[in-house]
Amino acid sequence: MSLIIIERSMLSEKYKQIIAVTLIIIFLFYSLYLYLSLPVKEGPVTNMVLKGKSIWQQSNCIACHQVYGLGGYLGPDLTNTYTLRGPAYITAFLQSGTAIMPKFHLKKIEIEALLAYLQNLDASGKADPRTFTINTNGTIEQ
Amino acid sequence: MIVAMILLATGMIWGLTGGLQYVIPGFLKQYLSFEKVRPLHVSSVVFWIILGAMGAVFTYLQQHTGKKIYSQTFLKIQLVIFIFSITGILISYSLGIFGGREYWEYPPVFALPIAIGWILFLINFIKSVGSLKKQPVYVWMWLTGVLFFLFTFLESYLWIFPYFRNNIVNDMTVQWKSYGSMVGSWNMLIYGSSIFLMDKISNTKSYSHSGIAFILYFTGLFNLMFNWGHHIYTLPTHTYIKHISYAVSMTELFILGRIIYQWKSTLSLAKKNFHLIAYRFLAAADVWIFLTLLLAIFMSIPGINVYTHGTHITVAHTMGATIGINSFLLLAIAFDIFSESCYSFESYKKIVNRGYWITNISLFVFWVSLIGAGIIKARWQLSTSQVPFSDMMLQLRPYLILFVIAGTTMTTGFYFVIFPLLKNQLLCYFGKATKERKQQDIIHLPVSE
Numbered sequence: 001m002s003l004i005i006i007e008r009s010m011l012s013e014k015y016k017q018i019i020a021v022t023l024i025i026i027f028l029f030y031s032l033y034l035y036l037s038l039p040v041k042e043g044p045v046t047n048m049v050l051k052g053k054s055i056w057q058q059s060n061c062i063a064c065h066q067v068y069g070l071g072g073y074l075g076p077d078l079t080n081t082y083t084l085r086g087p088a089y090i091t092a093f094l095q096s097g098t099a100i101m102p103k104f105h106l107k108k109i110e111i112e113a114l115l116a117y118l119q120n121l122d123a124s125g126k127a128d129p130r131t132f133t134i135n136t137n138g139t140i141e142q
Numbered sequence: 143m144i145v146a147m148i149l150l151a152t153g154m155i156w157g158l159t160g161g162l163q164y165v166i167p168g169f170l171k172q173y174l175s176f177e178k179v180r181p182l183h184v185s186s187v188v189f190w191i192i193l194g195a196m197g198a199v200f201t202y203l204q205q206h207t208g209k210k211i212y213s214q215t216f217l218k219i220q221l222v223i224f225i226f227s228i229t230g231i232l233i234s235y236s237l238g239i240f241g242g243r244e245y246w247e248y249p250p251v252f253a254l255p256i257a258i259g260w261i262l263f264l265i266n267f268i269k270s271v272g273s274l275k276k277q278p279v280y281v282w283m284w285l286t287g288v289l290f291f292l293f294t295f296l297e298s299y300l301w302i303f304p305y306f307r308n309n310i311v312n313d314m315t316v317q318w319k320s321y322g323s324m325v326g327s328w329n330m331l332i333y334g335s336s337i338f339l340m341d342k343i344s345n346t347k348s349y350s351h352s353g354i355a356f357i358l359y360f361t362g363l364f365n366l367m368f369n370w371g372h373h374i375y376t377l378p379t380h381t382y383i384k385h386i387s388y389a390v391s392m393t394e395l396f397i398l399g400r401i402i403y404q405w406k407s408t409l410s411l412a413k414k415n416f417h418l419i420a421y422r423f424l425a426a427a428d429v430w431i432f433l434t435l436l437l438a439i440f441m442s443i444p445g446i447n448v449y450t451h452g453t454h455i456t457v458a459h460t461m462g463a464t465i466g467i468n469s470f471l472l473l474a475i476a477f478d479i480f481s482e483s484c485y486s487f488e489s490y491k492k493i494v495n496r497g498y499w500i501t502n503i504s505l506f507v508f509w510v511s512l513i514g515a516g517i518i519k520a521r522w523q524l525s526t527s528q529v530p531f532s533d534m535m536l537q538l539r540p541y542l543i544l545f546v547i548a549g550t551t552m553t554t555g556f557y558f559v560i561f562p563l564l565k566n567q568l569l570c571y572f573g574k575a576t577k578e579r580k581q582q583d584i585i586h587l588p589v590s591e
Contacts, residue, residue: 017274023364034319038312038315056242060181076531099167100176125311139388139445140444
């Protein structure tokens with residue numbers, strides 16, 4: 001019954017416009033609110049971290065690797081690899097490549113910058129799903 | 143549409159190359175390693191969807207209004223901008239020059255012409271439509287798609303500002319906010335066009351003006367705006383984003399419920415119209431909407447998402463949506479538009495039919511193999527005694543081999559379908575079609591009330 005009432009009222013041009021405008025206003029407010037209150041408020045990061053992020057992007061690492069489970073599927077998730085494997089292990093991979101990963105011919109300073117970025121990424125949180133708690137209402141806690 | 147289909151045809155070759163790199167480690171590593179092949183594939187097929195959707199909207203908009211679009215010049219400029227930008231993007235990937243953002247992996251400088259081209263699309267669309275008063279639902283959907291694509295595309299480049307870029311969690315929150323809504327935007331363009339096509343086939347406009355059509359549209363818009371958080375449940379971002387997304391995503395149950403409720407009538411309609419090539423693809427898309435939506439709803443529950451996130455189940459969902467829904471709907475639209483513009487497809491019915499079934503069966507095997515691989519990776523991700531990543535990849539190998547075989551047959555099936563479409567259009571523009579016929583086809587009569 002309620003669906004029929006909604007359906008009839010939805011035929012009205014006025015209601016359509018009211019719903020559309022309301023949704024757009026809420027969406028814009030939501031977007032603006034998010035931009036102004038981003039989840040992490042911390043001081044400026046070092047130039048090495050920013051340089052590392054830039055190398056990460058220029059080498060298109062995300063095509064094969066994931067960060068927080070988002071990215072490619074050919075290589076492992078690298079969110080917490082700095083803690084799990086350590087800088088020496090990562091450096092060896094970056095210098096030699098693997099059967100699948102190409103050798104990127106990075107300079108020493110570039111490898112150091114990438115390590116700084118991965119360290120910064122590692123400190124941002126945990127991506128391992130085993131560390132999550134699943135609540136009975138379907139939500140999760142980190 | 144022609145450029146879009148060429149992109150689809152080449153994009154599938156890149157997809158197959160990438161698939162082979164999964165099962166033959168180091169395949170073409172020296173020349174075209176995976177970090178080049180993946181964006182070549184992704185950008186080609188994403189631009190197939192975007193250009194195809196634009197072509198559908200422009201053609202059907204003219205049929206809807208019964209007159210030419212506002213500016214042919216804008217349209218030509220827009221097309222030239224897109225062709226040059228896409229060519230530049232694909233060349234930059236081949237040379238290993240990246241911007242390195244997932245999906246938009248090209249250097250950010252290419253975003254500028256794309257945004258300009260899209261603004262021309264927006265102006266052309268708004269000027270051609272005039273007023274939204276008493277417009278059918280598909281016009282609302284087109285306008286939503288055009289507006290929100292521009293908004294989300296610009297939003298996806300906020301990362302160039304240090305305020306958004308400097309922290310990884312902030313950056314990823316905004317990045318996936320934009321991507322989540324962007325997909326919804328091009329879906330609006332394609333779904334709107336398919337509603338127009340359905341009206342055309344059934345020779346009625348009763349659905350596109352109905353209350354239920356608008357209820358479903360607003361449900362879709364609501365999800366487009368607020369459900370993007372399901373991509374980042376595992377990111378340590380604001381909790382409210384996740385809760386809003388979870389609640390909003392569950393409204394899709396209403397759409398799912400309606401599909402199940404309408405199943406019988408959908409089936410009888412399919413039997414009635416199955417002789418039409420365009421309708422066959424609409425019918426196939428209906429099945430994929432059901433499967434993809436079912437998977438999407440499960441994945442939108444955070445407690446289930448913990449298991450599926452970062453696994454090939456996510457890829458199965460994406461493939462179901464982009465191939466089974468978006469591509470099939472665009473092919474339905476292409477058959478409708480092209481059959482009116484030059485020659486009928488009667489003589490190609492056999493090859494198209496063969497392609498149709500090969501594509502559909504292959505896609506199902508492709509989809510199942512990805513889910514199988516995803517289940518194994520999910521078990522690995524949650525295992526307390528985790529074997530190394532490379533060992534887990536070896537366990538996925540049988541599924542990935544099946545995935546590549548299905549991908550190869552699916553590409554073959556798609557080629558059977560695309561070949562007549564491309565041949566038809568090339569003959570139309572460069573060959574035997576008469577001048578009169580071409581002129582007739584510029585404007586079609588509006589769909590009868």
